[in-house]
Amino acid sequence: MKITPADDNTTYDCLVLTIGPDDDWSPALERLDKQCGGVLSRAAAAGGISRKPADTTLVPLPESAGHGSLLLIGSGEQDPAEIDVATAFQLGSVAGRTLSGRPRKHVAIDLGAGLSDEAAEALVAGAITGTGGQALYQSEPKRFAPESIAFAHVSAAALRSGQTVGESIEVTRRLVNEPGNVIYPASFAEAARKVAEECDLEIEVWGEDRLQQERCLAMLAVGQGSVHPPRLVKLSYRGDERSDAPTIALVGKGVTFDSGGLSLKPSPSMLDMKMDMAGAATVLGVVRCLALLKIPCNVVGYMGLAENMIDGRSYRLGDVIKTRSGKTIEIHNTDAEGRVVLADVLDVAVEAKPQAVVDLATLTGACLVALGTRTAGLMGNDQALQQAIQQAADQQGEYVWPLPMHSFFDEQVRSKVADLRNVGEGRWGGAITAAKFLEAFVGDSKWLHIDIAGPAFADSATAERDAGATGAMVRTLVHWLRSRG
Numbered sequence: 084m085k086i087t088p089a090d091d092n093t094t095y096d097c098l099v100l101t102i103g104p105d106d107d108w109s110p111a112l113e114r115l116d117k118q119c120g121g122v123l124s125r126a127a128a129a130g131g132i133s134r135k136p137a138d139t140t141l142v143p144l145p146e147s148a149g150h151g152s153l154l155l156i157g158s159g160e161q162d163p164a165e166i167d168v169a170t171a172f173q174l175g176s177v178a179g180r181t182l183s184g185r186p187r188k189h190v191a192i193d194l195g196a197g198l199s200d201e202a203a204e205a206l207v208a209g210a211i212t213g214t215g216g217q218a219l220y221q222s223e224p225k226r227f228a229p230e231s232i233a234f235a236h237v238s239a240a241a242l243r244s245g246q247t248v249g250e251s252i253e254v255t256r257r258l259v260n261e262p263g264n265v266i267y268p269a270s271f272a273e274a275a276r277k278v279a280e281e282c283d284l285e286i287e288v289w290g291e292d293r294l295q296q297e298r299c300l301a302m303l304a305v306g307q308g309s310v311h312p313p314r315l316v317k318l319s320y321r322g323d324e325r326s327d328a329p330t331i332a333l334v335g336k337g338v339t340f341d342s343g344g345l346s347l348k349p350s351p352s353m354l355d356m357k358m359d360m361a362g363a364a365t366v367l368g369v370v371r372c373l374a375l376l377k378i379p380c381n382v383v384g385y386m387g388l389a390e391n392m393i394d395g396r397s398y399r400l401g402d403v404i405k406t407r408s409g410k411t412i413e414i415h416n417t418d419a420e421g422r423v424v425l426a427d428v429l430d431v432a433v434e435a436k437p438q439a440v441v442d443l444a445t446l447t448g449a450c451l452v453a454l455g456t457r458t459a460g461l462m463g464n465d466q467a468l469q470q471a472i473q474q475a476a477d478q479q480g481e482y483v484w485p486l487p488m489h490s491f492f493d494e495q496v497r498s499k500v501a502d503l504r505n506v507g508e509g510r511w512g513g514a515i516t517a518a519k520f521l522e523a524f525v526g527d528s529k530w531l532h533i534d535i536a537g538p539a540f541a542d543s544a545t546a547e548r549d550a551g552a553t554g555a556m557v558r559t560l561v562h563w564l565r566s567r568g
Contacts, residue, residue: 179213
């Protein structure tokens with residue numbers, strides 16, 4: 084799909100314009116109405132055009148208009164300069180999803196002059212993500228990305244950066260939407276290699292032998308019941324060449340399929356467990372985006388990849404596992420495997436002494452119970468780091484919320500036979516006790532854990548996106564890392 088600037092002399096299959104909440108129309112809409120002989124103003128007067136924010140109205144146009152059809156979207160704002168980043172991304176996503184409902188060759192989106200570069204970038208990114216979906220293997224596709232999308236009143240820089248952000252989100256979504264027979268530790272690592280080649284990044288992939296040498300016994304334990312052995316991927320981007328420039332570590336949980344192990348999940352709960360590697364896929368999308376945008380920061384992405392399956396070698400309840408850090412874990416539930424994988428990956432990350440560590444994981448159903456399906460949970464040991472990422476999420480229109488890390492939760496993950504147990508006591512505070520378990524492996528590092536179990540994967544479609552993978556937190560983390568410079 085090509086992303087281009089709009090051309091007044093080009094005929095488009097569909098032109099996308101916005102309509103504000105009041106009677107004043109944009110100059111572009113007024114011109115088009117005159118070309119159509121007033122058909123649009125008559126339709127509006129008859130109540131045939133919705134002005135509600137993000138509502139759409141598709142209007143066939145006469146030949147005099149010069150375009151095949153018009154898609155009107157309620158902008159919620161009369162002045163394009165008042166459209167913020169979150170709204171621009173939403174408008175772009177709604178436009179992209181609506182336009183991809185049937186084959187179209189060339190379409191154009193015009194939100195009007197005055198849109199900020201940040202909002203323009205979000206508009207482009209949203210339009211790209213709106214055309215994507217989870218129907219990767221249907222013989223007769225239901226979504227059709229246009230051959231090209233043109234944008235009016237968007238600078239060349241915003242076009243380029245918006246395309247990079249949107250396509251990086253799609254890299255994450257595609258990986259998460261792929262089934263477990265396609266994406267497993269080795270094939271995920273190969274996907275990371277392709278990103279490294281595309282972006283000229285340094286990459287290390289640790290296989291079984293290296294994991295054994297590095298004492299990553301927790302990762303190996305989780306994956307030992309699978310025919311697909313674990314991998315640890317380390318992807319390094321250095322955009323700041325100063326000798327004293329700090330490095331940020333991004334750590335992603337990459338359980339490519341989670342059966343629950345011996346603590347077997349029921350079938351309905353297992354069906355979507357191809358998405359349990361969304362944390363690692365998010366890290367990959369973020370590092371790709373930073374590299375292609377050439378952001379002046381240093382980031383290392385660590386992706387812990389394992390498949391949690393069942394055979395005679397599967398790790399068991401009651402097993403005691405020694406982690407890379409030397410701490411021991413008593414297994415109380417083999418379906419609490421993500422934190423066991425991350426125990427080793429976090430230790431690898433903190434050993435390099437980064438300025439801060441941020442991990443992303445579809446870690447707990449308890450976080451969905453606490454915050455619902457659209458909000459990620461934030462838990463960590465550094466208030467400033469947590470607030471910075473919360474502010475970035477607010478600016479991008481992604482939903483996050485902090486959960487308390489009170490010291491008394493530490494007691495709930497202490498084992499009677501080992502240093503730690505991999506689940507808390509009882510049902511209560513499960514998202515927090517999982518974070519407390521992870522905290523034991525970060526030492527003195529500034530650290531934030533983001534539980535994306537809710538927003539990473541959607542059961543149903545919306546006007547903005549298809550069901551399935553969402554790419555949640557890619558935009559937030561990219562914005563946070565860009566703003567640090």
